[in-house]
Structures are given as C-alpha cells and as structure tokens.
Amino acid sequence: MEKISLKLHRMLCPMPVIKVQNCVKMLPPGSQVEAICTDPGVLNDIPAWCRINGHQVLETRREGDEYIVLLQVGDEQ
Amino acid sequence: MSKQRKAVSLISGGLDSLLATKVIQEQGIHVEGINFFTGFCVEGHTHAIRKKDQSKEKRNNALWVAEKLGIKLHIIDVIEEYKPILFNPKHGYGAHLNPCLDCKIFMVKKAQEWIVENGFDFIITGEVIGQRPMSQRKETMPIIANESGADDLLLRPLCAQNLPETKAEREGWVKRDELFGFSGRSRKPQMALAKQFGFEDYAQPAGGCCFLTDATYSHKLADLWQARGHKEYEMDDIMLLKVGRHLRLSPDFKVIISREQGEGNFMQGYRKQFISLKTTSHAGPLALIDGRVSEADIELAARLIARYSQGRAEEQVELEVRQLSGETRLIKVKPMLAHEIPKAWII
Numbered sequence: 001m002e003k004i005s006l007k008l009h010r011m012l013c014p015m016p017v018i019k020v021q022n023c024v025k026m027l028p029p030g031s032q033v034e035a036i037c038t039d040p041g042v043l044n045d046i047p048a049w050c051r052i053n054g055h056q057v058l059e060t061r062r063e064g065d066e067y068i069v070l071l072q073v074g075d076e077q
Numbered sequence: 078m079s080k081q082r083k084a085v086s087l088i089s090g091g092l093d094s095l096l097a098t099k100v101i102q103e104q105g106i107h108v109e110g111i112n113f114f115t116g117f118c119v120e121g122h123t124h125a126i127r128k129k130d131q132s133k134e135k136r137n138n139a140l141w142v143a144e145k146l147g148i149k150l151h152i153i154d155v156i157e158e159y160k161p162i163l164f165n166p167k168h169g170y171g172a173h174l175n176p177c178l179d180c181k182i183f184m185v186k187k188a189q190e191w192i193v194e195n196g197f198d199f200i201i202t203g204e205v206i207g208q209r210p211m212s213q214r215k216e217t218m219p220i221i222a223n224e225s226g227a228d229d230l231l232l233r234p235l236c237a238q239n240l241p242e243t244k245a246e247r248e249g250w251v252k253r254d255e256l257f258g259f260s261g262r263s264r265k266p267q268m269a270l271a272k273q274f275g276f277e278d279y280a281q282p283a284g285g286c287c288f289l290t291d292a293t294y295s296h297k298l299a300d301l302w303q304a305r306g307h308k309e310y311e312m313d314d315i316m317l318l319k320v321g322r323h324l325r326l327s328p329d330f331k332v333i334i335s336r337e338q339g340e341g342n343f344m345q346g347y348r349k350q351f352i353s354l355k356t357t358s359h360a361g362p363l364a365l366i367d368g369r370v371s372e373a374d375i376e377l378a379a380r381l382i383a384r385y386s387q388g389r390a391e392e393q394v395e396l397e398v399r400q401l402s403g404e405t406r407l408i409k410v411k412p413m414l415a416h417e418i419p420k421a422w423i424i
Binding site: 010012017021044048 | 141
C-alpha cells in the first residue's frame with residue numbers, strides 16, 4: 001500500500017486541500033496520504049473535503065506548530 | 078429510461094450558489110460543485126493568521142456548502158491563469174482592483190472546459206440579475222454566456238425566468254416553471270427560499286470573499302505594482318498584503334510591521350526572504366523590509382518599528398537585524414515620535 005507524505009508548511013487553506021486533492025487523484029484506493037500543515041484550518045477543511053469526496057480520515061493530530069491529517073483514499077474516485 | 082443529466086455548479090460558498098444548486102438537485106439532476114481559487118479568496122487565511130481570530134470557526138464556506146448539499150466539490154487552483162485577468166481586464170475594474178465581470182467570464186469559461194473534459198451537460202451559477210453593480214446586470218448576463226463560450230449551456234436557476242431559455246430547459250432536462258425570476262439587490266427572495274429548503278445557517282454576504290473588492294487591500298496591491306514598476310505578484314505577495322501595517326518609507330522599500338502575535342508568528346516564516354527586525358530590549362513587533370535598503374534606511378526603519386514597541390517612550394530601544402543569510406546584529410535607536418511619521422508613508 002502506497003503512503004505519501006506532503007509537507008504543506010506555510011500554506012493556508014484552501015491550498016493544502018488542493019494539494020491533497022491533486023495527490024489523491026493520482027493514487028489507487030486504499031493508499032494513504034499524510035498532510036503536514038501549519039494552518040490549523042486544515043483540521044476542518046481536509047476532513048470536510050474527505051467526507052464529501054468519499055475518503056476516510058484515519059487520524060488528525062497536532063505536533064507543536066504542525067497540524068497533521070492522515071487519510072485513506074476511498075474506493076470511488 | 079432517460080439519461081441521467083449532470084451539471085456542474087460554481088460554488089462560491091455564499092447563499093446564492095447554495096440555492097441555485099439545490100433548485101437543480103430538486104429536479105433530479107446530478108450536480109457536482111466547482112470552486113476556483115484565484116489566491117484572493119482569502120478570508121480563511123486571515124482567520125488562520127491573526128491570533129485574535131483563532132477562536133473563529135475556520136470553515137471553508139465552499140466545502141461547507143458542498144457538504145450541506147451532499148455533492149462533490151472540485152477545488153481548482155487558477156492562481157497563475159488568473160493573473161492576466163487581473164492585470165488587464167477587458168471590461169475594466171470595479172470600484173477597486175476587482176475585475177468582477179472578466180473574473181466571472183473566466184470562471185464560466187473554465188467550467189465550460191471542465192464539463193467537456195468530464196462529460197457533464199451544463200453549468201449552473203447563483204447569479205441574479207441586478208444583484209451586483211458590475212457583474213450581475215441584465216446587460217452582462219449574455220456577455221458572460223457568450224465570451225465564456227458556454228452560451229446556452231449556462232443556466233442561472235435563480236433568475237432563469239427573466240432570461241432566454243437555455244439548452245437544459247429547451248431539452249426538458251429541467252422544468253423552466255420550477256426555476257425562479259429573482260432580480261434586484263434585495264436578498265429577501267433568497268432568504269425566503271433558504272427557509273423553504275430548511276437552510277438556516279449560511280455565509281453572508283453572498284460571494285463577498287474576494288480581497289480585490291476591499292479598498293485598503295487594492296491600494297496595497299497598486300502600491301506593490303508601482304514600486305516594482307510592473308504588474309506582477311506571487312502567492313507570498315498576496316498573503317503579505319493581508320498581514321501587518323504597511324509603510325512605504327521611500328520608493329525603494331516598505332516596512333511590514335506585525336500588529337499582533339499571530340501575525341508575528343506567521344511573518345517569521347518569511348525571514349529568509351526579507352531582512353527582518355525585532356525589538357529585543359522591549360516587547361514589540363516583528364517587521365520585514367521589502368525592497369533595497371542602505372544602512373541609513375535600516376536605521377530609519379528601526380526607529381519606526383521601535384515606535385510600535387513597548388519602548389516607544391524610552392530614549393533608546395534595541396533591535397535585532399537579521400539579514401537574509403541568517404546573520405544577525407543588534408542596533409540601538411531612538412524611537413520615532415508620532416509626528417515624525419508622515420501620513421504619506423502609510424499604505
């Protein structure tokens with residue numbers, strides 16, 4: 001299973017969502033994408049994007065100044 | 078069995094696009110949303126930056142609307158493609174640097190390309206005749222349809238009954254008598270329709286998320302272009318125009334001074350791109366210098382920055398000057414007095 005890590009420092013929403021979206025498009029179902037961001041807005045926006053597009057958020061967490069979202073690509077692209 | 082028709086809806090995150098989409102969904106059309114990011118739809122950015130706004134909900138309204146409607150949303154980065162529209166709008170600017178009509182034509186054109194690539198049948202927008210003084214007038218509706226190339230594939234469900242039939246109506250994909258004939262600046266018909274659909278919480282005002290409609294922001298952008306001698310910008314420029322106080326001390330350079338801790342934290346990320354100054358003897362702001370500076374210019378900027386620190390009434394304030402290389406040194410200056418700051422410096 002493929003796992004991609006995206007470092008999205010200093011990008012503000014919706015840019016992290018766009019980067020995640022464009023990455024997910026290239027991946028097969030079941031792949032994982034980890035978005036490492038500094039905009040706290042991603043904790044709302046990436047999960048919202050996942051819900052409406054059929055992907056699953058596996059984990060959200062904060063580590064210092066970083067906000068990290070781990071998601072799994074859904075079956076329907 | 079008739080073919081399932083598909084429409085793409087331009088979702089701004091405001092009430093009008095929410096309603097227009099819902100009206101078409103109610104007619105059994107499969108709708109997906111599209112949202113174009115020009116770089117200037119930056120409301121959420123400011124919330125993320127400023128500490129005083131940290132408690133505000135940081136939702137992206139376009140995503141929120143899509144979720145409310147149960148539709149997919151495609152967010153498209155058009156930052157680079159949008160630049161020529163802003164630099165040289167065929168139909169001119171609005172009250173500030175907002176090229177609203179050209180912007181709408183551009184977005185509908187992009188949506189037209191998208192439906193061709195993705196096998197969709199038509200495009201919908203939340204436009205209402207007379208709602209906006211520049212881009213949403215009776216005369217501009219056909220201009221948008223024609224110049225975008227969408228022609229009769231563009232349907233405006235909220236004011237369709239005031240406009241010629243489009244293909245979706247003519248072919249019977251949607252019923253014209255179940256569309257609307259809204260016009261004018263009043264929001265009452267939209268609010269009544271929202272109530273009818275059970276939407277109680279929605280973003281206000283519709284579509285007002287573009288910084289180019291803001292006088293101060295546009296003024297700062299015009300200053301940036303004038304100082305550089307040409308119309309150009311990068312994403313970092315757009316962001317920094319929204320942050321801090323901007324003071325142009327000479328045609329060659331300006332100083333960006335953080336107004337609070339959240340902005341200071343955000344601006345720290347730019348210390349490798351700009352010479353930065355920070356007060357060390359007293360609590361005070363972080364400042365970036367944008368442009369070419371001499372030693373005398375740095376001292377002048379330091380005196381100005383000291384004015385915005387807790388040491389403004391002291392004889393001397395110490396600041397750390399950090400070069401692009403990361404090399405630092407300390408300087409001591411006398412803070413400027415209020416009357417020494419010309420109004421003309423403030424952008």
